[in-house]
Amino acid sequence: MKIVLLGSGNVATQLGPALKEAGHQILQVWSRSEANAKILANKLGVGTEVIGQLATVNMNADMYLIAVNDKAIREVAEALSLSIGDRLLVHTSGSTDITLFDGLSSTFGVMWPIQTFSKIKSVDFKRIPIAIEGSSVIVTATLRTIAQSLSEKVVEMSAVQRTFFHIAAVFACNFTNHLYYLADQILQDQHLDFDMLRPLILETAEKVQTNRPIGVQTGPAIRGDQHILDKHLALLKDNLIAFELYRKISECIMQSRDHIQSTR
Amino acid sequence: MKIVLLGSGNVATQLGPALKEAGHQILQVWSRSEANAKILANKLGVGTEVIGQLATVNMNADMYLIAVNDKAIREVAEALSLSIGDRLLVHTSGSTDITLFDGLSSTFGVMWPIQTFSKIKSVDFKRIPIAIEGSSVIVTATLRTIAQSLSEKVVEMSAVQRTFFHIAAVFACNFTNHLYYLADQILQDQHLDFDMLRPLILETAEKVQTNRPIGVQTGPAIRGDQHILDKHLALLKDNLIAFELYRKISECIMQSRDHIQSTR
Numbered sequence: 445m446k447i448v449l450l451g452s453g454n455v456a457t458q459l460g461p462a463l464k465e466a467g468h469q470i471l472q473v474w475s476r477s478e479a480n481a482k483i484l485a486n487k488l489g490v491g492t493e494v495i496g497q498l499a500t501v502n503m504n505a506d507m508y509l510i511a512v513n514d515k516a517i518r519e520v521a522e523a524l525s526l527s528i529g530d531r532l533l534v535h536t537s538g539s540t541d542i543t544l545f546d547g548l549s550s551t552f553g554v555m556w557p558i559q560t561f562s563k564i565k566s567v568d569f570k571r572i573p574i575a576i577e578g579s580s581v582i583v584t585a586t587l588r589t590i591a592q593s594l595s596e597k598v599v600e601m602s603a604v605q606r607t608f609f610h611i612a613a614v615f616a617c618n619f620t621n622h623l624y625y626l627a628d629q630i631l632q633d634q635h636l637d638f639d640m641l642r643p644l645i646l647e648t649a650e651k652v653q654t655n656r657p658i659g660v661q662t663g664p665a666i667r668g669d670q671h672i673l674d675k676h677l678a679l680l681k682d683n684l685i686a687f688e689l690y691r692k693i694s695e696c697i698m699q700s701r702d703h704i705q706s707t708r
Numbered sequence: 709m710k711i712v713l714l715g716s717g718n719v720a721t722q723l724g725p726a727l728k729e730a731g732h733q734i735l736q737v738w739s740r741s742e743a744n745a746k747i748l749a750n751k752l753g754v755g756t757e758v759i760g761q762l763a764t765v766n767m768n769a770d771m772y773l774i775a776v777n778d779k780a781i782r783e784v785a786e787a788l789s790l791s792i793g794d795r796l797l798v799h800t801s802g803s804t805d806i807t808l809f810d811g812l813s814s815t816f817g818v819m820w821p822i823q824t825f826s827k828i829k830s831v832d833f834k835r836i837p838i839a840i841e842g843s844s845v846i847v848t849a850t851l852r853t854i855a856q857s858l859s860e861k862v863v864e865m866s867a868v869q870r871t872f873f874h875i876a877a878v879f880a881c882n883f884t885n886h887l888y889y890l891a892d893q894i895l896q897d898q899h900l901d902f903d904m905l906r907p908l909i910l911e912t913a914e915k916v917q918t919n920r921p922i923g924v925q926t927g928p929a930i931r932g933d934q935h936i937l938d939k940h941l942a943l944l945k946d947n948l949i950a951f952e953l954y955r956k957i958s959e960c961i962m963q964s965r966d967h968i969q970s971t972r
Contacts, residue, residue, distance in 0.1 A: 573907065575904075608894055620887050622921075636872070647823055689879075692956055
């Protein structure tokens with residue numbers, strides 16, 4: 445497939461090379477920051493052109509892949525559609541409806557790689573699930589073909605399912621990282637090294653690779669150990685955020701015990 | 709060193725074989741459940757005896773290692789001390805003071821492996837940090853020698869530091885697992901497969917193996933994307949626990965933004 449890639453952020457930086465490696469042609473890269481577009485185009489090598497203006501976009505691509513901030517998708521799509529007319533517009537956002545493309549093209553969709561990306565850390569796309577949704581059966585089939593060239597785990601999801609999946613990802617990724625951050629703060633206050641906690645963090649994530657989280661919950665709250673909970677809360681009284689989250693999440697874990705016991 | 713191991717739970721089951729592999733002799737295993745003690749003793753092989761009564765404990769060990777539930781440590785130590793007199797008593801708990809041994813022996817301490825253990829999943833002890841504290845300089849040196857025979861990361865921690873480390877571990881391990889559990893619930897409600905979320909969970913933990921959490925926070929809250937936050941909260945209105953935690957943790961992340969910006 446011939447693809448024009450719009451964006452040069454974390455997602456575009458990982459997706460572009462993966463698409464090229466899967467045999468697709470990245471005709472052009474556009475980004476609001478031309479400097480960043482050039483960096484990405486350099487990674488993609490000969491055959492990929494950098495464009496500074498959306499007006500100069502190549503009209504012969506099979507897909508226009510918009511990997512920009514959620515808030516900028518519509519604006520980019522509008523500018524694009526002035527040049528390319530009725531061609532396949534696809535975004536990569538977990539939290540954006542494809543109806544956002546209404547009125548700009550008759551063929552559109554989403555291809556959402558369910559992973560947290562950074563520019564510097566490469567990821568193995570084969571193992572990254574990709575959620576797809578197309579404006580028609582034909583578009584969905586096209587997106588499935590492209591997504592399957594990247595990943596072994598391609599799933600069609602409705603807009604509602606994708607939003608709930610995004611919420612689940614916020615819990616499992618964004619919120620989890622905030623807990624790591626609070627743990628880091630607590631250690632720093634005691635002049636203890638975060639590095640000592642890293643094996644535990646990794647093991648906790650690895651445990652649920654083969655188990656359901658419900659089966660591997662440990663700690664004072666699930667044991668109902670009120671003595672330890674009270675001791676910890678007393679020590680957190682000078683760190684209001686940590687105190688409140690400790691109390692709240694412990695309550696939630698204790699409430700989940702009935703459910704856990706009934707399913708064991 | 710000649711060691712008597714008290715307990716047959718997750719910690720004892722991992723610690724026993726690791727100690728043996730490091731060249732120590734496990735003279736005896738005792739557990740409230742003699743059946744479990746036998747299973748563990750079988751793993752430890754010839755030379756390790758199962759005892760059903762603490763009264764029959766071998767008096768010639770260099771260390772009596774108590775790896776039982778926090779609440780049972782004192783009771784086991786009391787029963788032990790009737791038989792062994794003034795010998796080295798050590799527990800493996802992150803959240804228990806060593807003064808718990810007061811009056812039972814003049815030599816005591818803690819050797820806390822900072823990891824979440826299960827009986828079935830083996831762990832590489834070399835990479836598991838071990839926190840130690842002894843009742844005297846000599847005891848601490850002994851514990852350091854033993855701990856270093858197991859792990860490359862041995863750190864002396866005071867009782868207060870250990871408690872704060874335990875609190876940090878509750879955030880980074882127990883609470884994190886509860887977030888995985890909530891994510892799993894949200895997916896199940898939408899007939900979506902938790903397996904799709906596993907790569908994201910692992911990558912989130914791997915990211916902080918080389919970064920500080922503060923540097924890799926992503927998601928709608930850190931971006932201040934109120935539109936997405938409101939959309940997600942509206943969809944969670946039938947899941948009270950998830951709703952409250954979503955709102956609370958998002959607030960905490962937004963409050964952390966100033967701190968994050970000031971340290972970037």
